[in-house]
Amino acid sequence: MQDLPAITHVALRWHLLATAALCAAAAAMSRGDWIKGLVCGGAIGAANLLALGWIGKRLLEGDPSAKMRAALLLAFKLAVVGGVVLGALIVVRPDPMALLAAFTLAPAALMVAARSAMNALPVNHALPVRSGIAGTAPEVAATAPAHGPASSTPAS
DSSP states (O other): OOOHHHHHHHHHHHHHHHHHHHHHHHHHTTOHHHHHHHHHHHHHHHHHHHHHHHHHHHHHSSOHHHHHHHHHHHHHHHHHHHHHHHHHHHHTOOOHHHHHHHHTHHHHHHHHHHHHHHHTSOTTOOOOOOTTSTTOOHHHHHHSOSSSOSOSSOOO
């Protein structure tokens, strides 16, 4: 399975492609104000995706104190992104709906990238089991039936 930064880079490509398509559609309709909003939103969304991948990797790996620092960085990133969006609306004065449309393409691109990573797995691929997650301890996974119940005949 692909690691988080690789999925983030695939999502970044999808995000930039979708933003470029929206910019082309806005240019075809001669809407310069929309283009400015789409470019601002696309840039903010791309930076957000890269930051999410970087912080997400630290959330999934490392000792508990590193995970706590990464969680704090995630909260700080949320505040920074909100400030950057507000700053862009005040300074650049793009069309707000175009900015938000391009910015919200980032989560959709992340879902497409995650889905394509899951489709790349072989059909009978077993996902890694991590202890500490409810119901997935190695001893539970070893004793679980492979396909459905142990017996297909009803007990009498």
